[in-house]
Amino acid sequence: MEKFVSRIFLCLFLLATTSCCSILEKQTKAMSITAYAIKDSIYIGRFDLADRYTDELIRISIPPTPEERITITPLTE
Numbered sequence: 730m731e732k733f734v735s736r737i738f739l740c741l742f743l744l745a746t747t748s749c750c751s752i753l754e755k756q757t758k759a760m761s762i763t764a765y766a767i768k769d770s771i772y773i774g775r776f777d778l779a780d781r782y783t784d785e786l787i788r789i790s791i792p793p794t795p796e797e798r799i800t801i802t803p804l805t806e
Contacts (some may be wrong), residue, residue: 746805759789760790763786763789764786767779767782767783770782786793
């Protein structure tokens with residue numbers, strides 16, 4: 730009985746790790762596509778599109794901790 734239970738837990742563990750990897754792979758690909766869309770939009774001067782792509786990138790990413798955030802200072806005050 731113990732072998733049966735341990736095999737079930739092993740199968741569930743393997744199933745969970747493979748599904749997690751595919752989710753991270755899909756999220757990484759989506760973030761990469763969105764980051765390049767933002768870069769291209771800014772490069773050609775379409776800031777209206779860059780704003781929309783930035784909102785999408787923020788939606789699919791995990792927010793950083795306050796210590797990890799990059800501080801942006803304004804050019805004028």
